[in-house]
Amino acid sequence: MRIGVIGGGAWGTALAQVAARGGEVLLWAREPEVVEGINARHENMTFLPGVPLSPNIRATGLLADLAGRDALLVVAPAQHVGAVLRDTPVDRTPLVLCAKGIEAGTRRLVGEVAQAVHPDAPIAVLSGPTFAHEVAAGLPTAVTLACADEALQASLASRLASPSFRPYASTDVIGAEIGGAVKNVLAIACGVVEGAALGQNARAALIARGFAEMTRFGMARGARPETLAGLSGLGDLVLTCSSTSSRNFSLGLGLGQGAKAADLLADRRTVAEGAFTAPVLAEAAAQADIDMPITDAVCRLLEGVPARAVIDDLLARPLRDEA
Ligand SMILES: NC(=O)C1=CN([C@@H]2O[C@H](COP(=O)(O)OP(=O)(O)OC[C@H]3O[C@@H](n4cnc5c(N)ncnc54)[C@H](O)[C@@H]3O)[C@@H](O)[C@H]2O)C=CC1
Numbered sequence: 410m411r412i413g414v415i416g417g418g419a420w421g422t423a424l425a426q427v428a429a430r431g432g433e434v435l436l437w438a439r440e441p442e443v444v445e446g447i448n449a450r451h452e453n454m455t456f457l458p459g460v461p462l463s464p465n466i467r468a469t470g471l472l473a474d475l476a477g478r479d480a481l482l483v484v485a486p487a488q489h490v491g492a493v494l495r496d497t498p499v500d501r502t503p504l505v506l507c508a509k510g511i512e513a514g515t516r517r518l519v520g521e522v523a524q525a526v527h528p529d530a531p532i533a534v535l536s537g538p539t540f541a542h543e544v545a546a547g548l549p550t551a552v553t554l555a556c557a558d559e560a561l562q563a564s565l566a567s568r569l570a571s572p573s574f575r576p577y578a579s580t581d582v583i584g585a586e587i588g589g590a591v592k593n594v595l596a597i598a599c600g601v602v603e604g605a606a607l608g609q610n611a612r613a614a615l616i617a618r619g620f621a622e623m624t625r626f627g628m629a630r631g632a633r634p635e636t637l638a639g640l641s642g643l644g645d646l647v648l649t650c651s652s653t654s655s656r657n658f659s660l661g662l663g664l665g666q667g668a669k670a671a672d673l674l675a676d677r678r679t680v681a682e683g684a685f686t687a688p689v690l691a692e693a694a695a696q697a698d699i700d701m702p703i704t705d706a707v708c709r710l711l712e713g714v715p716a717r718a719v720i721d722d723l724l725a726r727p728l729r730d731e732a
């Protein structure tokens with residue numbers, strides 16, 4: 410299976426490294442310096458510095474070069490997947506969606522965006538607790554690889570699997586997507602708890618109540634509870650809610666310490682998906698009458714409301730049943 414990767418950020422590069430264990434890989438990157446660095450020095454100095462990359466990875470700046478690949482890993486940020494896929498030659502090429510987010514304006518999950526652009530392409534979703542630098546360094550990692558077509562799932566899984574990279578099978582594409590999209594918003598909230606020094610109890614409470622939000626939203630959209638409780642949901646939530654290696658957690662940390670969202674987001678080259686997903690997730694939840702107070706709180710923080718006021722309002726909500 411000849412793999413192409415769309416996106417030369419940290420995660421696209423790490424996944425190219427995973428795929429390169431089983432053969433040559435062609436990676437499309439938007440930045441000419443990333444293309445040049447990978448081809449000339451086997452390193453992505455911009456987004457994954459210090460990791461020697463496999464010589465099996467070749468980079469290109471032309472999406473047209475991806476024509477004829479047997480599968481494409483789609484790893485552009487969620488807000489750009491539609492635009493990039495429109496310029497990519499895809500016929501019935503399987504698209505493995507690896508971005509985590511919901512498209513602003515349309516409120517579509519990345520899989521729905523891909524399906525709208527390339528209706529004949531089979532869709533799979535790869536998601537889970539996966540910091541790019543650990544995957545690229547070959548540390549043990551497990552992911553959900555979801556696809557409605559079980560034979561395609563099995564061939565993608567066997568192409569990508571190695572002793573340090575274990576894809577678990579699922580047919581719940583929506584569930585795998587929703588876990589990854591929602592956890593980014595909750596990771597911002599967990600960072601705020603850390604930044605405002607609210608303590609370990611508060612963080613555990615936020616993870617549990619955040620998981621309740623993820624479950625309510627996911628179930629309303631047809632996700633299966635076992636997917637949400639698995640690697641792509643709870644697994645990724647726990648990872649990104651406990652480490653400053655998470656860009657979303659780090660954004661929240663700054664907010665909790667009193668920095669302004671606009672300042673923290675200005676000039677960043679790396680993506681904190683939760684900042685884009687939070688408003689659209691809150692809109693989608695409100696429209697479906699799903700209670701998501703933590704998501705709403707993250708939206709207010711991103712709009713510039715001081716962390717202290719947002720935290721006080723969250724804690725002053727009426728008491729309710731846990732279930
Ligand atoms: N970094 C990680 O550890 C992981 C990231 N992801 C997800 O992978 C996706 C990509 O994130 P990263 O690779 O981390 O990115 P990154 O933060 O390392 O780099 C930013 C990426 O955005 C791209 N970009 C910026 N503007 C663009 C535009 N107008 N059109 C197309 N691309 C544009 C850049 O070319 C670059 O590839 C995100 O959805 C993220 O949530 C998922 C799992 C792990």
Ligand SMILES: O=C(CO)COP(=O)(O)O
Pocket residue numbers: 509537538539540541593596645648649654655656657658680681682
């Ligand atoms: O999705 C991730 C790990 O699974 C990466 O999280 P951040 O985007 O918050 O860095």
